[in-house]
Amino acid sequence: MPIQNFAISLDLVNRHYQEPNRNRYESRYFWEQLYPLIATSGFSAIEIPYEPVWQFGGRSGVPFNRYCVNTKYGDAAGYRAALAERGIARVTGITFDPNLFMRNANIDFFFGASGHFAGEALAHAADMGADYFAISPSPYYGRALHYHPDLEAQREAFTARTVSLLSGLAAKAQDLGVALVLRNEYWGLFRGEAILPLLAALPETVKLDVDTASLQIAGVAPADFIAANITRIGCVHLTDTAFVDNDETWKTANPEFPERRATQVFRDPGTGTVDLPGIAAQLASVGYAGPVTLSARQTRDPFRALLRTRALLNQLQN
Amino acid sequence: MPNIRYANMCHWKSIPYRQIPNFRDFYYEDNTNTAYYSDWDSILKYQAALGFTGIEIAPWDLADILPLFGSPEAFTAFAAERGVEVIGMFHGAHASHAADHFDEAVRSGCEAVDTIVKFGGTYMNTCPTQNYFGTGPLSREEVQNCARVMNEIGRYATDRGVKIGLHNEFFCAINLPNHRELIESTDPALVHYCIDTAQISILGEDLCTFYEDYHDRISTFHLKDTASANQPDSVRYAQDPEITDSGHRWFWEPGLGTLDLPGLYRLLKKHEFKGWMSVEYDGSPDLLASMALTRYHLDTVLRPIYD
Numbered sequence: 001m002p003i004q005n006f007a008i009s010l011d012l013v014n015r016h017y018q019e020p021n022r023n024r025y026e027s028r029y030f031w032e033q034l035y036p037l038i039a040t041s042g043f044s045a046i047e048i049p050y051e052p053v054w055q056f057g058g059r060s061g062v063p064f065n066r067y068c069v070n071t072k073y074g075d076a077a078g079y080r081a082a083l084a085e086r087g088i089a090r091v092t093g094i095t096f097d098p099n100l101f102m103r104n105a106n107i108d109f110f111f112g113a114s115g116h117f118a119g120e121a122l123a124h125a126a127d128m129g130a131d132y133f134a135i136s137p138s139p140y141y142g143r144a145l146h147y148h149p150d151l152e153a154q155r156e157a158f159t160a161r162t163v164s165l166l167s168g169l170a171a172k173a174q175d176l177g178v179a180l181v182l183r184n185e186y187w188g189l190f191r192g193e194a195i196l197p198l199l200a201a202l203p204e205t206v207k208l209d210v211d212t213a214s215l216q217i218a219g220v221a222p223a224d225f226i227a228a229n230i231t232r233i234g235c236v237h238l239t240d241t242a243f244v245d246n247d248e249t250w251k252t253a254n255p256e257f258p259e260r261r262a263t264q265v266f267r268d269p270g271t272g273t274v275d276l277p278g279i280a281a282q283l284a285s286v287g288y289a290g291p292v293t294l295s296a297r298q299t300r301d302p303f304r305a306l307l308r309t310r311a312l313l314n315q316l317q318n
Numbered sequence: 319m320p321n322i323r324y325a326n327m328c329h330w331k332s333i334p335y336r337q338i339p340n341f342r343d344f345y346y347e348d349n350t351n352t353a354y355y356s357d358w359d360s361i362l363k364y365q366a367a368l369g370f371t372g373i374e375i376a377p378w379d380l381a382d383i384l385p386l387f388g389s390p391e392a393f394t395a396f397a398a399e400r401g402v403e404v405i406g407m408f409h410g411a412h413a414s415h416a417a418d419h420f421d422e423a424v425r426s427g428c429e430a431v432d433t434i435v436k437f438g439g440t441y442m443n444t445c446p447t448q449n450y451f452g453t454g455p456l457s458r459e460e461v462q463n464c465a466r467v468m469n470e471i472g473r474y475a476t477d478r479g480v481k482i483g484l485h486n487e488f489f490c491a492i493n494l495p496n497h498r499e500l501i502e503s504t505d506p507a508l509v510h511y512c513i514d515t516a517q518i519s520i521l522g523e524d525l526c527t528f529y530e531d532y533h534d535r536i537s538t539f540h541l542k543d544t545a546s547a548n549q550p551d552s553v554r555y556a557q558d559p560e561i562t563d564s565g566h567r568w569f570w571e572p573g574l575g576t577l578d579l580p581g582l583y584r585l586l587k588k589h590e591f592k593g594w595m596s597v598e599y600d601g602s603p604d605l606l607a608s609m610a611l612t613r614y615h616l617d618t619v620l621r622p623i624y625d
Contacts, residue, residue: 017334018355019351020604021603022603028564029563029564056378057378057560058489058557058559058560059558060558061558071557100381253386254334256334257335261339262335262339262340262341262356264347300348
């Protein structure tokens with residue numbers, strides 16, 4: 001596997017949660033100073049989370065949706081040129097999760113807004129020349145349960161609407177030449193191996209996105225999952241964790257922040273307990289040639305995380 | 319009881335925990351200050367310790383706060399246990415200038431009032447319609463549409479013990495040419511005004527003159543300083559000017575900008591203002607440091623003038 005082609009996700013910047021100096025993440029200058037640092041760390045490809053929230057309220061300095069990119073760079077081509085000038089040759093993927101739209105008791109609002117913005121994000125992925133569009137098919141289970149206490153009773157209907165939404169996206173993705181992949185975070189309705197029946201209900205063009213830490217937290221061995229589903233894997237996220245979900249944190253309203261015992265769920269790649277070297281070797285041994293993205297989600301220090309991730313890759317190369 | 323009580327207009331970004339039960343262990347995971355900015359328990363204690371005994375919540379935080387606490391009432395009780403009361407919530411009256419949006423703008427405003435009542439708050443500072451860019455300039459009729467929406471929300475709010483206060487940003491479609499026209503087109507019995515000291519100064523109003531002219535309409539303040547008063551149309555009417563590309567800050571802690579805040583306090587004394595003043599730190603890199611700096615300036619410069 002050509003390790004030099006591995007991408008790193010911009011989710012390593014903590015733009016949503018409070019910490020000193022967080023405000024700089026909302027200005028254009030921060031990102032344009034970051035790109036050369038990413039390149040210097042040995043990454044020439046990035047993944048971008050698609051976040052409509054930055055469109056609301058005019059915070060267009062965060063280049064995470066079409067509105068922001070068009071506001072600051074004219075269009076996707078302008079943004080890609082700005083990235084290239086700073087050493088980033090490619091955007092390999094765009095991710096999208098619908099949590100923002102799980103905010104009231106109106107399920108039609110959730111599916112309507114999620115469908116609208118997911119479609120926009122998919123088109124943006126094509127404009128950015130991305131290989132894949134990774135969508136989380138479910139919001140946080142606990143957040144959905146807060147607004148929809150009858151969620152379990154409605155699971156079948158919720159799943160059917162999810163299939164409908166994803167099927168529409170699958171057709172559009174095929175037209176656009178972007179691979180649609182399903183990311184199965186540990187907090188969703190389709191966590192762990194529950195993603196498989198959902199996948200089976202979708203067109204063959206839809207693939208799996210293996211998120212290693214999420215699988216491990218959900219109690220599924222990533223290596224076994226990869227071995228069992230290799231023909232349907234369209235993307236791999238090498239994420240790390242040391243978290244063990246002993247008390248159903250995944251069902252809580254804010255599952256990335258375990259309420260009974262605070263901890264950093266996602267660790268910088270190489271600092272948790274996921275056997276990332278073993279998984280990389282496994283992928284190479286089975287001839288996997290699809291995208292691989294490293295994610296330092298929740299890192300305490302994005303610049304340290306860049307170097308830690310590079311150190312991990314150097315270890316893989318050796 | 320002092321004449322002025324101080325609150326914090328909440329600009330903390332998402333706070334993921336209610337309370338961290340294993341604070342020391344969490345700290346030792348990485349030896350960083352993350353633990354100090356991750357739970358409402360600490361945030362509210364910072365406020366109480368620094369004498370900011372009210373909190374004005376932000377509507378964009380509701381989707382996080384409500385699932386975390388279960389209900390507005392639960393958040394209010396949690397804050398009260400730490401010496402902080404919810405005084406109100408900000409509201410954006412999107413598209414209130416558009417005649418065909420009247421019903422939706424009023425409905426949304428009334429829902430926000432209902433939410434504030436559940437939190438036990440009594441103020442709803444309301445931005446009349448959206449940014450100038452893409453919307454302005456407004457016609458006289460559109461300004462009147464805004465006024466009609468504000469009056470209607472104000473009537474609903476007043477009946478429920480909530481005061482709505484117009485709150486103008488420097489980049490809104492309601493801007494220098496029609497700022498006072500809107501105020502004077504609303505019913506003084508139903509619609510009040512929240513002076514954001516920095517925003518109206520950047521807009522082009524003279525802070526002390528404006529307060530002198532409208533002191534009997536003022537319900538609350540958003541107190542902050544600026545070193546960028548009287549910005550030209552090209553800045554105020556630009557696309558998304560609030561967050562600058564360069565990191566230039568519009569807003570500073572009281573005393574670190576150029577506003578005549580002592581002059582304002584002399585007028586507050588003259589007109590015997592009584593009520594809440596929310597200190598606001600948008601744009602600060604360190605909200606806790608800003609809160610402490612503000613408390614020092616209040617205690618040594620402003621409160622000696624009028625308390």
